[in-house]
Amino acid sequence: MKPKHQRLVLGLLALGAVAGAAGLALSALQDQAAFFYAPGDVAGKPLPLGKAVRLGGMVEAGSLVHKPDGISMAFVVTDGKAKVPVAFRGVAPDLFKEGSGVVAEGKFNRDGSFTADNLLAKHDERYMPPQVAGKMHKTETLDK
Amino acid sequence: MIAEAGLAALWLAAAFALVQLVLAWGAARAGTSARSEHDERQSFSSEEEKNGASTSSARTTSGGAAPMTALRRIALVQGLLALLSFVLLIALFVRSDMSVVLVAENSHSLKPMIYKVAGAWGNHEGSMLLWVTVLAAAGAGVAMFERRLAVGTLAATLGAQAAIGLGFYAFLAFASNPFVRLDPAAPDGRGLNPLLQDPGLAFHPPTLYLGYVGLSVAFSFAVGALLMRDVGPAFAKAMRPWVLAAWIFLTIGITAGSYWAYYELGWGGWWFWDPVENASLMPWLAATALLHSVTVLATRDGLRAWTLMLALVAFAMSMIGTFLVRSGILVSVHAFAVDPTRGTFILALLGIYIGGALALFGARVGTITQGSTFQLVSREGALVLNNLLLSVILGVVFIGTLYPLAAQAAGVQLSIGAPFFNKALVPVALALAVATAAGPLLRWRRDNMNALAKRALVPAAAAGGAFAVIFALVGGAHFVSVLAIALAVGLGVASVVPVVRRNLRRTPLHVWGMVIAHLGVAVSIAGMAADSAFKTERLAAISVGQNVTVGPFRVTLADVHPAIGPNWSALEARLQVRRGDGEMFELFPQQRFFSTPPTNTNEAAITTLLDGQLYTVLGQGDAQGRWQIRLWWKPFVTLIWLGGGLIALGGLLALIGRVRRERRADAEAEE
Numbered sequence: 158m159k160p161k162h163q164r165l166v167l168g169l170l171a172l173g174a175v176a177g178a179a180g181l182a183l184s185a186l187q188d189q190a191a192f193f194y195a196p197g198d199v200a201g202k203p204l205p206l207g208k209a210v211r212l213g214g215m216v217e218a219g220s221l222v223h224k225p226d227g228i229s230m231a232f233v234v235t236d237g238k239a240k241v242p243v244a245f246r247g248v249a250p251d252l253f254k255e256g257s258g259v260v261a262e263g264k265f266n267r268d269g270s271f272t273a274d275n276l277l278a279k280h281d282e283r284y285m286p287p288q289v290a291g292k293m294h295k296t297e298t299l300d301k
Numbered sequence: 302m303i304a305e306a307g308l309a310a311l312w313l314a315a316a317f318a319l320v321q322l323v324l325a326w327g328a329a330r331a332g333t334s335a336r337s338e339h340d341e342r343q344s345f346s347s348e349e350e351k352n353g354a355s356t357s358s359a360r361t362t363s364g365g366a367a368p369m370t371a372l373r374r375i376a377l378v379q380g381l382l383a384l385l386s387f388v389l390l391i392a393l394f395v396r397s398d399m400s401v402v403l404v405a406e407n408s409h410s411l412k413p414m415i416y417k418v419a420g421a422w423g424n425h426e427g428s429m430l431l432w433v434t435v436l437a438a439a440g441a442g443v444a445m446f447e448r449r450l451a452v453g454t455l456a457a458t459l460g461a462q463a464a465i466g467l468g469f470y471a472f473l474a475f476a477s478n479p480f481v482r483l484d485p486a487a488p489d490g491r492g493l494n495p496l497l498q499d500p501g502l503a504f505h506p507p508t509l510y511l512g513y514v515g516l517s518v519a520f521s522f523a524v525g526a527l528l529m530r531d532v533g534p535a536f537a538k539a540m541r542p543w544v545l546a547a548w549i550f551l552t553i554g555i556t557a558g559s560y561w562a563y564y565e566l567g568w569g570g571w572w573f574w575d576p577v578e579n580a581s582l583m584p585w586l587a588a589t590a591l592l593h594s595v596t597v598l599a600t601r602d603g604l605r606a607w608t609l610m611l612a613l614v615a616f617a618m619s620m621i622g623t624f625l626v627r628s629g630i631l632v633s634v635h636a637f638a639v640d641p642t643r644g645t646f647i648l649a650l651l652g653i654y655i656g657g658a659l660a661l662f663g664a665r666v667g668t669i670t671q672g673s674t675f676q677l678v679s680r681e682g683a684l685v686l687n688n689l690l691l692s693v694i695l696g697v698v699f700i701g702t703l704y705p706l707a708a709q710a711a712g713v714q715l716s717i718g719a720p721f722f723n724k725a726l727v728p729v730a731l732a733l734a735v736a737t738a739a740g741p742l743l744r745w746r747r748d749n750m751n752a753l754a755k756r757a758l759v760p761a762a763a764a765g766g767a768f769a770v771i772f773a774l775v776g777g778a779h780f781v782s783v784l785a786i787a788l789a790v791g792l793g794v795a796s797v798v799p800v801v802r803r804n805l806r807r808t809p810l811h812v813w814g815m816v817i818a819h820l821g822v823a824v825s826i827a828g829m830a831a832d833s834a835f836k837t838e839r840l841a842a843i844s845v846g847q848n849v850t851v852g853p854f855r856v857t858l859a860d861v862h863p864a865i866g867p868n869w870s871a872l873e874a875r876l877q878v879r880r881g882d883g884e885m886f887e888l889f890p891q892q893r894f895f896s897t898p899p900t901n902t903n904e905a906a907i908t909t910l911l912d913g914q915l916y917t918v919l920g921q922g923d924a925q926g927r928w929q930i931r932l933w934w935k936p937f938v939t940l941i942w943l944g945g946g947l948i949a950l951g952g953l954l955a956l957i958g959r960v961r962r963e964r965r966a967d968a969e970a971e972e
Contacts, residue, residue, distance in 0.1 A: 163674045167607065167685065174689040178696025181725040185697075186704065189721035193714035211716060227842020227927045228920075247840060248920040248929055251901035 191262065197238030204265040212241060212271050213260040221255050234259060234271070242270045250278040304401050307389035308480040311430075314382035314437060315470035318463040321375045321440075325460025328368040329453050329528065369452055373444040376459050379466070380441025387421075387434040390479055394421040400486035403427065403479050409492040409897045413867050419503040420493045425627060425643075426479035428506060432623065433469045435514040439543075440466065443518055449539040449963070450522075451531055458518075458525035465517055468650045476646045492897030495869070501561035505554060509581055512551025513619045516584055518543040519591060520616030523609045524658055527665045532605045533672075537598035540612070542960055544595060548588045549952040555581050556945030567903035567918045569838070569933040571941055574722045579702040580622030583695055587615035590691040593684045601745060602672040603681055607688070609669070613662060617655045618695075624651055625702070676747040683740035690733040697725045727781060734788045734826060737819055738795035756798065764791025775834070782834030786827050793823035810958025818951025825944025831913075831937035842920075842927040852934030854915055855879050859887070861919075861928060869893045874919045874928060876906070890919040913937050 193211045212234055220233035229246045232255070243261050253259060253276055261273035393401050394417050397410040407424040408417060416423075422431045440462035447455055473479070522540045526532045558581065563571040572578060591611040597604045628644030675681040701717045708715050742756040768787035775783065796819035800808055839851040848857040857877040864873040871891040879885045888906040895902070906917045913936035920929025 164671050167604075170685070170689055171607070171692070174692045175696060178693040179700065181693065181729070182697045182700040182704075185721045185725035186700075186717070189724055190704070190715045190717050191720075193716065209718075209720060211714075223923060227923055227925070228840050228929055248918065248931055251903075 193260075195236040195238075196234055196241045197236050199241070199265070199269075200239035204267075204269065206265055206267065209262065209264060211260050211262050212243070212265075212273075213258070214241075216253070216255050216257055216259050218255045234261065243273050244270065245273040245276060247274070247276075249276055252278040254278075303389050303392055303396075303398065304480040304482060307386045307393070308474075308478065310382045310386035310389065311470065311473060311480075314379050314386065315467060315474065317375055317379040317382060318437070318466040318470060321372065321379060321463035322460050322467065324368060324372045324375060325456045325463060328372055328456035329460060329525075331368065331453070331456075369456065372456060372459055376444035376462070377441045379463070380437040380439075380444075383434045383437035387430050390427060390430055391418055391421045393480075394418065394427075397490065398486075399488070399490060400483055402481045402483045405483050405487035405490045407490065407493055409490040409868070411868050411897075412493060412498070415500065415503055416493055416498050420497075422506050423493050423497045423502055426473070426477045428510075429469070429473055429477045429627065430479050431506065431510055432514055433466065433473055435510045436462070436466055436469060436517055439515050439518050439547075440521075443521075443543065447539060447543075448967075449535065450525075451529070451535070454522075454525045454529045454531045454536065456525075457528045458521045461521035461524035461528075462517060465521070465654060468653065472643075472646050472650065476643050490897070492868075492895070494898070495893065495895040495900045495902045496565060498868075498895075499561065499565055501557065501565065505558045505561055508550050508557060509554030512547050512549070512554050512588075513581065513584055513622065515543070515547030515550060516588055516616040516619050518547065519588075519612040520658065523612035524661065527609060527661050530665065530668055532598075532609060532669050534599050534602050537595050537608065538963065541592075541595050541599055542956055544588060544592055544612075545952055545956040545959070548585070548592055549949050549956065551581070551585050551588060552945060552949040552952060555585055556942050556949065559945070560942050564905055564907055565902075567905045569836075569905075569916050569918075569931075569935070571832070571938065574701070574717070574719050576702050576705075577626050579698050580625045583618040583698055583702070584615055584622060586691050586695040586698065587611060587618050590688045590695070591615050593687050597681050597684050598672070601675065601681055603675060604685070604688075605672045606666050606669050609666075610662060611688070613655075613658045614695075617651075617658070618699075620647075620651050620654060624648060675745075678743070678750055678753065679748050680740060680743045680745045683736060683743050686736045687733065687740060690729055690736060693729050694726055694733070697729070698722070701725070727785075730826075731785060731788055734785075734792050734822070737822055738788075738792040741799045741815060741819065742795060757795065760791045760795035760798065763794040764788055767791070779834035782830040785830035786834075789823045789827035789830065792826070793820055796820045796823060809962065811955040811962070812958075814951045814953070814955025814958060816951070817954060818948045821944045821947025821949075821951055823944070824940050824947055828937050828940025828942075828944060831940065832935050835936045836938070837934045839932045840929070842923065842929050844925070844927050849930065849932065851915075851932040852936075853880050854932075854934060856917070856930070856932060858928060858930060861922070864889075864891060866893070868897070869895045871904070872919065872922075874917075874930070876917055876930070878908070878915065888915070888917050890917045892919050892921075909939060914939060 188208070191209045191211050192205065193213060194205070195214055196212070199205070214234040214236040217233040217235045217240065220231075222231045224230060228248075229244070230249065231242065231244050234241050234243050243263075245261065245263075257278060260277040261271060262275040262277070263271060263273035265271055390403075393404050394408050395414070397404065397408060397417065399405045399410075403424060403426050407427075408420050412420065420427075422428045440459060443455075443462065444459055447458075450458065519540060522536070522543070526536050558578070559571050562573065562578075563569075591608065594604045594608045594611055598608045624644070624647045628647050701721055705715055705717055738760055739753065739757060742753055744752075764787045767790035768783065771783045771786055796816055799812060800816050837852045839849055841849045843849060843858050845858050845860050848855050850856070855878070857879075859875040859877045861872055861874045864871040871893040873889050873891045876888040876890065877885055878888060886908065888908055890906040891904040893902045893904055894900075903918050903920075908915045913934065916933040916935060918931040920931055922928045
């Protein structure tokens with residue numbers, strides 16, 4: 158192989174690698190990116206079924222119920238416009254409580270409820286997840 | 302006075318950086334004219350290198366004209382001043398000087414001493430000062446110890462290092478001054494985030510930064526080489542130890558960070574694909590590729606432009622990581638405070654340095670002549686494959702990390718986590734494992750497939766055997782993990798082939814380094830696959846006296862009692878664990894309550910056995926007197942970090958081997 162050709166081949170390989178990376182990433186993005194929803198975003202619209210998504214909002218006061226098995230719970234997430242019932246089995250974060258912001262990771266069910274497999278709570282003011290911060294801000298202005 | 306002295310030292314260091322930049326400019330120009338009679342042949346051809354031409358360039362360097370000596374000293378003083386500034390900041394934290402804003406906001410007088418010291422970098426300003434200190438120290442290290450590089454290139458390198466330093470000194474002084482006074486002084490501090498109050502804080506950030514910022518040396522070398530048109534084996538040999546050193550620290554820092562997150566966060570995971578973790582992984586991927594391509598450049602004078610590009614990309618990734626973590630656009634335990642001006646500032650620095658370097662690369666790449674060529678089936682070919690696969694992984698991680706930010710800017714909120722990365726990366730990573738196994742079995746320059754097949758027979762048989770055995774045991778449920786374990790076995794066997802039937806005592810140290818690092822990759826992959834396929838989790842709410850089982854263990858909740866530490870109180874569970882009929886042992890997971898700042902944390906209790914770890918977390922109690930207990934049995938999970946340690950150890954052996962070999966070569970040339 159002539160030197161010039163080798164350089165060309167290597168350059169093409171590098172371009173191929175970049176294209177491959179982009180292709181891989183885009184195909185994975187299609188079905189693996191978890192979109193963020195507030196209850197108001199899904200009210201009256203088709204639900205994003207079968208995909209891992211995040212649901213963010215406020216834990217409605219008085220809605221939190223601990224199940225008898227000691228590890229399951231149910232609560233309602235609201236953003237002031239709509240409500241979504243959420244079921245969760247696991248250890249809730251320490252700062253998870255009624256009237257506080259929460260981001261639930263999981264899937265929507267056909268009946269419009271949400272099954273969470275992880276909860277992110279609003280931490281103290283220095284470590285607030287941006288999703289919670291953004292959405293809660295919106296909610297507050299809506300309430301007023 | 303200490304705070305003022307610290308700030309003064311910082312400004313002085315910045316002034317020295319400016320002088321360094323100006324002097325380097327002059328010395329580099331002088332270097333160019335001195336080199337012109339020396340001729341480009343020397344650095345642009347490979348064959349003459351072998352005949353000792355490289356040592357002649359070494360001697361020109363150590364001869365060093367007066368401006369070079371001055372330049373070296375100035376770089377040293379700059380490094381010392383930055384270090385002094387950093388030491389003074391630590392002194393403020395140790396003395397709990399609450400008249401300094403940073404101390405008052407991030408420390409507390411009752412904190413244990415180790416967290417007072419480490420707390421100095423457990424915040425935005427302090428960690429940026431550590432960043433700049435490492436940058437200046439790396440420049441000083443190059444100035445003191447680099448004797449092989451041509452004079453002009455060394456001068457240009459030190460100039461580039463000073464130019465990076467200036468930007469970040471400005472960032473500290475104008476946007477992140479750690480020495481701001483608080484008047485009146487606070488009665489006491491607000492304390493350190495309890496998640497950071499762990500011995501990990503003392504080791505993880507400094508090692509990570511040594512690696513992260515140490516890559517600035519590779520960047521500056523590349524800039525120097527581009528400016529002086531000095532790309533060749535001598536340059537690669539000079540750059541290699543610096544890249545290796547930074548890469549070793551980066552490997553240790555990532556491994557330690559992974560273990561820290563694993564035991565501190567209480568989620569049982571060892572990697573979360575958090576953007577901040579990715580920020581440290583991206584420079585590592587680029588540096589790993591660089592490490593392999595620089596070897597091609599040093600040994601065979603190939604991949605010239607590609608190696609320079611990687612050197613620029615590696616540190617660019619470090620700076621992008623710094624931007625992600627320090628700008629406040631991500632919020633995590635790593636991103637200490639949100640301040641948009643800082644983000645803009647770092648973004649501007651990024652644009653200047655990365656944009657400038659890429660522009661320089663674009664302008665000069667045409668003048669870099671083609672190096673030696675090689676057959677595709679050869680060691681070089683395998684290293685090219687390694688580089689391509691690492692680049693693909695880097696590209697995917699890059700897109701996965703930045704896409705959510707781009708989407709957010711477009712008004713769409715989404716997050717990208719493990720499912721994305723697993724889907725996109727696992728096949729590439731497994732292909733890379735195969736390439737890693739094959740590479741060392743190939744000869745330089747040219748080889749043939751039949752010979753490779755012969756040498757690969759034993760490793761391939763080992764992989765096939767392992768696959769058959771494990772598949773027979775567990776079935777097809779975890780096909781990918783079983784395949785990964787089998788490939789890891791094959792890679793493990795293949796990686797020791799280069800030292801089989803060799804005189805072990807005469808095998809060069811850098812070969813041992815490669816063998817051990819590749820073995821570490823195999824060990825790590827095996828651990829990851831075993832954890833993902835065979836871990837079992839159990840979540841239950843039980844009363845005192847009841848028990849649950851997880852994997853082969855029966856865990857009894859013996860009692861829950863209060864416990865107290867230096868700055869926290871806790872509820873502690875006593876878990877009695879029995880494996881089959883084996884001896885009983887106890888574990889004590891805690892829920893800790895910190896008062897400054899008021900925070901709860903989970904302290905997992907972990908026991909390490911030969912075949913894995915039992916991981917226990919105490920959750921909340923309920924009105925019926927039950928406690929949530931979360932248990933994981935994670936077979937062979939420890940291999941992940943053992944492998945990381947082996948990779949770093951391999952790097953260290955290679956570094957020692959390379960440096961000693963070159964010392965010896967230099968000594969022989971002197972005679």
